[in-house]
Amino acid sequence: MDVRGRWWNGVWGRLARRDVWLTREIRWRVVARAGDSETGRILRWEFDTEAEARAMVARLLRGGSGRWREQTVDAAAAPPPAAQAAGRGSEPVSNRQAIDEGGGNP
Template identity: 55%
Template sequence: MEVKGRWWNGNWGRIARRDIWLLSDGHRWRVRGRLGGDGGREVAYEFDDEQQARAMVNRMMETSAGAWRDLTEALRQEAQRLRAD
């Protein structure tokens, strides 16, 4: 599945950190959420369309503390830079 969106709540540490990914294979959409950084607890939800998946991303951000940061474009640029090298 290809990453279509990536967000981080701006907090470091196993207790406070939250991460969200929006992924798609072109037909199905998946939202992954992780509590606590690498090795933390993860949840995943599957959806038939992008609108439902993005609504879940928004709900997850609204119910979790932090100054959410959209990392999608930064990660896309980094991937392009690495491919060019």
């Protein structure tokens, strides 16, 4: 997996923190986490093109609170693995459809 971008809303804390990753394997994937790494909800979308994926990233950043900042790609940690949400309603990701692995919307 190649991490192409990572953003953080600059807010610490279990409830207010937001993270967004843009990755590429075969298809483009956007992963958004609302909350911390222990209890946060994880949403995933897959796209055929980089433009579609970046449009979703822009939408997520516009809708979030805090002062969003892009993290350097060299220091960008990989997004949470799908297995992290096992037992919490994880399902296969379909094109341009969000899979909420923790319940509700971000």
